[in-house]
Amino acid sequence: MTDDPWVPPVVLLAVDLVILTLRDSRLHVLLVRRGVDPYKDAFALPGGFLNHAGEDITAAAHRELSEETDLDVETLSLEQLGVYGDPGRDPRGRVVSVAYLAIAPSLPEPTAGTDAADAGWQPADHVLSGDLQLAFDHRRIIADGVERARVKLEHSALATAFCGPTFTITELQNVYEAVWGIRLDPRNFYRKVQKTEGFIVPAGRARKAVTGRPARLYRAGPRTVLYPPMIRPAPVSIEGGE
Incomplete structure (x- = not known):
């Protein structure tokens, strides 16, 4: 045993946002191109660290989305998607990210800001297939967001x-x-x-x-919850899909 006092580990808290929309009859996800290291020039989800210890996590998600893409965050309904905290997910240290999801029709073209070199809509099937290099564990987060969207259409x-x-x-x-x-x-x-x-x-x-x-x-119609649900059939790939 030791009498040394326990020192809590240094853990940084971040937010990431999966924003999905349909464009030209294809599912698209909003990505930014990072303008700073790590992963400079790689595609990534909009997001970033909390500004200060007193900032609400959902408020931080709205702020980051507005700062990095200039989208009108008031038109989006964010829901928490999950928490991602694998020890090696960020080369800067131990970073835990709270991911949010928004699904909306007819979203406009974004405008890059702050540390994002560019921002735009990317076909989700290209992202999930690995055609684009993504920073951190963002492909996994996007895959979870797309699956959540697919389940929502079922129910x-x-x-x-x-x-x-x-x-x-x-x-x-x-x-x-x-x-x-x-x-x-x-x-x-x-x-x-x-x-x-x-x-x-x-x-x-x-x-x-x-x-x-x-x-x-x-x-x-008036029903918002589907019963019976629209269960997905066994997948048969379509051109341009996964």
């Missing part, structure tokens, strides 16, 4: 938020295919959607088609 009506005020079932299916990264059978998808009461409701009119019959239009 909630989130997909309708990525459609217009009125939409066709084919347009809704395109959202599921983009986020899940798989091709869906149209007939099975139609049956599942129609079986989920309150998910979508008829909009009372149809959209003229260039050829064939006019497409029925729908709008988001």
Whole structure:
């Protein structure tokens, strides 16, 4: 035994943000290019250290997102994704990161700021496949964020938020295919959607088609939690997907 007083380890606290949106019918994640070491010039999630011991962690996440990408943080609903604290995840020392997730439609182009050399949307499938070099353990964090988004589409009506005020079932299916990264059978998808009461409701009119019959239009229904859920089928890769 020793009489030396216990000295707590030095641990730094950071935040990272996984922001997902659909662009050109593909799932994209917001990344910045780091302008400083470590991992200078590598892609990374927006984020950084708390400013001071009294700063709220969620407030720090909003601040970092605003500083590094100039996005309007008030339009985003952040939820905590997880805590990442492997001892070797950051070469600067022991850093524990609290990751946040936001999923929103029609997000604008970001503008880089502070220590970010650039900021922009990157296709999620390219990021997850390893085509881009990422700093720290950010590929793992993004993979967790994408999986959370995929589960949300199974159990909630989130997909309708990525459609217009009125939409066709084919347009809704395109959202599921983009986020899940798989091709869906149209007939099975139609049956599942129609079986989920309150998910979508008829909009009372149809959209003229260039050829064939006019497409029925729908709008988001009152149900926010889907029962039965829209369970993902076994994956069959689509072009450009995982």
